[in-house]
Amino acid sequence: MHLGQRDLQQLCGLGDRMIRVQERREVVRHIVAQQRPHHDRVGDLHLLRICRSDRSRSVSTFPLVQTLDISRLILWMRRWVGVERHFWRMMWRSSRPLVAALFAIAAARGLAIWLMIYSSGQALQAVADRSDRAWGWLVLTVIGLGASPLAEAWQGAASYALQTRFTRQQTLLLAEAANAPHGIGHLENSETRARFNDIEEYLRGMFGVNAMYAVWSVIGYGAVGLGGFAAVAQWSWPVALWTLLAFRVLHATWTGYLDVLLKDLVEDGSIGRRQADYLRSLPLERAGGKELRLFGMTPWLLRRYAEVWRAAFTGIWQRRSRALRGALIGCTVAGIMLVGSYVWAGHAAWTGSLAVGSTVAVLQGLMQMSSLGALGDFNVQAIRARFYENEIRSLRSDLGLAATLPERTGTPRAIDQRGAAAVDVTGVTFTYRSRAEPVFRGLDLHIPAGQSVAVVGVNGVGKSTLIKLLCGLYAPDAGTVRIDGRDPALDDAARRRVATIFQDFVRYHLSLETNVALPLVARGIDEQALRHTADEALRDAAGADVLTRLDDDWATILEPGYAGGTDLSGGQWQRVALARALTAVAAGAGVLVLDEPTAALDVRAEAEIFSRFLEVTRGVTTILVSHRLSSVRHADRIVVLGPEGVVQDGTHDELLVAGGPYADMFRLQAARFAAAGAVSDQNAEMAGESA
Ligand SMILES: Nc1ncnc2c1ncn2[C@@H]1O[C@H](COP(=O)(O)OP(=O)(O)OP(=O)(O)O)[C@@H](O)[C@H]1O
Numbered sequence: 001m002h003l004g005q006r007d008l009q010q011l012c013g014l015g016d017r018m019i020r021v022q023e024r025r026e027v028v029r030h031i032v033a034q035q036r037p038h039h040d041r042v043g044d045l046h047l048l049r050i051c052r053s054d055r056s057r058s059v060s061t062f063p064l065v066q067t068l069d070i071s072r073l074i075l076w077m078r079r080w081v082g083v084e085r086h087f088w089r090m091m092w093r094s095s096r097p098l099v100a101a102l103f104a105i106a107a108a109r110g111l112a113i114w115l116m117i118y119s120s121g122q123a124l125q126a127v128a129d130r131s132d133r134a135w136g137w138l139v140l141t142v143i144g145l146g147a148s149p150l151a152e153a154w155q156g157a158a159s160y161a162l163q164t165r166f167t168r169q170q171t172l173l174l175a176e177a178a179n180a181p182h183g184i185g186h187l188e189n190s191e192t193r194a195r196f197n198d199i200e201e202y203l204r205g206m207f208g209v210n211a212m213y214a215v216w217s218v219i220g221y222g223a224v225g226l227g228g229f230a231a232v233a234q235w236s237w238p239v240a241l242w243t244l245l246a247f248r249v250l251h252a253t254w255t256g257y258l259d260v261l262l263k264d265l266v267e268d269g270s271i272g273r274r275q276a277d278y279l280r281s282l283p284l285e286r287a288g289g290k291e292l293r294l295f296g297m298t299p300w301l302l303r304r305y306a307e308v309w310r311a312a313f314t315g316i317w318q319r320r321s322r323a324l325r326g327a328l329i330g331c332t333v334a335g336i337m338l339v340g341s342y343v344w345a346g347h348a349a350w351t352g353s354l355a356v357g358s359t360v361a362v363l364q365g366l367m368q369m370s371s372l373g374a375l376g377d378f379n380v381q382a383i384r385a386r387f388y389e390n391e392i393r394s395l396r397s398d399l400g401l402a403a404t405l406p407e408r409t410g411t412p413r414a415i416d417q418r419g420a421a422a423v424d425v426t427g428v429t430f431t432y433r434s435r436a437e438p439v440f441r442g443l444d445l446h447i448p449a450g451q452s453v454a455v456v457g458v459n460g461v462g463k464s465t466l467i468k469l470l471c472g473l474y475a476p477d478a479g480t481v482r483i484d485g486r487d488p489a490l491d492d493a494a495r496r497r498v499a500t501i502f503q504d505f506v507r508y509h510l511s512l513e514t515n516v517a518l519p520l521v522a523r524g525i526d527e528q529a530l531r532h533t534a535d536e537a538l539r540d541a542a543g544a545d546v547l548t549r550l551d552d553d554w555a556t557i558l559e560p561g562y563a564g565g566t567d568l569s570g571g572q573w574q575r576v577a578l579a580r581a582l583t584a585v586a587a588g589a590g591v592l593v594l595d596e597p598t599a600a601l602d603v604r605a606e607a608e609i610f611s612r613f614l615e616v617t618r619g620v621t622t623i624l625v626s627h628r629l630s631s632v633r634h635a636d637r638i639v640v641l642g643p644e645g646v647v648q649d650g651t652h653d654e655l656l657v658a659g660g661p662y663a664d665m666f667r668l669q670a671a672r673f674a675a676a677g678a679v680s681d682q683n684a685e686m687a688g689e690s691a
Pocket of ligand 1: 188432433434435439457458459460461462463464465466
């Protein structure tokens with residue numbers, strides 16, 4: 001299986017669909033193992049220290065005339081050195097031969113320009129002097145002229161090759177950052193989420209794709225500018241240095257302005273901008289387009305978009321116009337300095353202290369030195385390249401991760417324990433970070449190994465939250481959650497003992513085989529055994545017809561956007577997801593959790609699947625969450641959750657006899673079925689029982 005950048009971005013799980021950590025980890029481990037360049041090594045601790053201390057995300061604002069505060073200047077210098085150092089280190093890690101070649105090409109560009117300027121001046125002088133040497137100088141001029149575009153073309157080719165490697169490295173760093181934390185709190189934190197999205201957009205966008213070309217163009221033009229500098233310096237060092245200073249002032253003022261633009265884009269108003277982006281994209285989406293028309297919402301949407309957009313950008317425009325004023329002052333200063341250089345050269349030529357050949361060379365040199373000034377788009381892109389590389393580093397640092405990928409972990413270890421696992425929830429209190437009220441206060445639930453338990457309760461009572469705690473996606477505020485005595489919020493092995501299919505399970509844009517065999521895919525199991533397990537799991541999940549529909553082609557990608565790809569119905573997708581859960585059991589999970597993954601199935605199909613599941617998963621502990629009580633009644637035990645925790649606990653028959661919320665809910669559902677004239681065996685049985 002070879003996955004491209006598009007797949008990697010889907011698997012980062014940064015879009016609307018949040019791929020569950022457990023599953024994502026398996027896939028990302030697999031991809032990282034596949035795609036990591038061979039020369040990767042462990043992170044550099046020194047670099048990490050710089051990252052940790054570098055809390056600011058600003059890149060290049062030169063504290064030009066803003067302050068004469070030396071300590072601020074030193075701080076800025078240190079930050080700048082840290083960013084540059086990291087950027088070059090990461091580029092070097094992407095491909096040493098290409099970086100070395102690009103430096104050589106840049107040097108060649110500078111040399112070619114100098115040769116062209118110098119020899120053309122000499123040729124002109126020789127012609128003026130009617131000297132035979134004119135031909136020799138002309139040949140050198142032509143060599144310089146020819147070598148320059150050739151070197152530029154090579155530079156383009158090499159920088160695009162480097163870009164591929166650099167982007168792959170950045171994409172893996174981002175994917176690993178999204179997946180490395182044990183829980184999913186970072187993906188639910190709006191600021192962290194916005195940073196992930198922003199970097200991902202950059203990597204996918206035009207600037208990210210052309211970053212290396214821009215960086216090396218700036219260096220190449222820098223070399224050309226230095227070629228011009230050398231030509232001018234041959235005549236006058238002071239003029240060369242004065243002109244260099246003028247162009248660097250120009251460069252610094254524009255860099256400062258661009259930095260303001262970039263900081264705004266990333267840091268300020270990002271929530272407002274995200275809202276505006278969302279409103280703008282809504283009519284372009286299939287579902288959004290439908291509803292907007294049905295509810296006649298277009299005028300409201302346009303008005304709202306204009307308001308949000310204006311509010312998000314007002315501050316940005318003010319900052320930009322202030323920064324632009326500074327940049328224009330810098331440009332004027334640089335312009336006056338440059339006029340000085342040309343007047344100086346003109347005066348020397350007029351007074352005869354500069355011969356005709358030297359005058360031509362100096363004027364050409366002055367012109368070529370403009371490459372050391374502001375390069376417009378290339379500068380913007382080169383700054384962005386540094387900015388986002390630094391963003392990745394700082395995001396990873398904030399998540400407690402090294403700046404580089406960790407040592408190759410190889411094939412994940414097989415789960416050391418087998419068989420059913422016991423589940424113990426003791427005195428658990430849990431509150432979501434964004435909420436004031438806890439979902440649970442002192443919840444107790446103990447499930448012996450091998451038991452099948454149905455968890456029921458009204459909407460919002462905390463069923464899915466309980467499952468997330470069992471998976472270790474959150475840690476409780478108080479109390480303990482244990483799977484066979486181990487904490488899934490801390491222990492990876494304990495988490496892998498829990499196989500869960502959530503309500504919003506992921507529909508991977510991958511082959512049918514990978515969708516089913518995902519828990520085994522990264523384990524290096526041979527192709528035949530993998531296919532056999534997937535086949536068995538799909539049949540046990542009553543999904544044999546899915547395979548038939550795909551003409552027995554396990555390699556079909558389950559997304560119509562791919563050549564030969566296709567989509568499945570909601571019910572077929574659920575069978576695939578259930579088959580995935582069974583593969584996880586085959587891989588060693590001891591607790592199987594189904595959190596309403598069968599909602600798209602009709603009552604009869606759901607009841608059949610649950611009964612079948614209880615059959616095929618006899619050797620493991622099973623937890624079923626469903627609102628359809630007819631489907632879960634055959635579980636060994638039924639636990640009713642209420643706002644105050646477990647309010648009822650017993651078998652279906654016991655709870656019916658005892659009366660209370662379960663019996664009430666059951667009778668209500670049965671009465672609905674009876675009123676609707678239900679004819680299925682299940683419903684008839686249900687209606688009869690409730691009577
Ligand atoms: N990520 C979250 N951040 C903040 N609050 C959340 C989050 N997820 C769920 N909640 C809240 O926690 C409470 C329990 O939600 P949970 O999804 O566990 O309920 P549930 O019993 O599974 O509901 P349903 O039957 O509708 O699926 C709800 O009040 C819900 O609004």
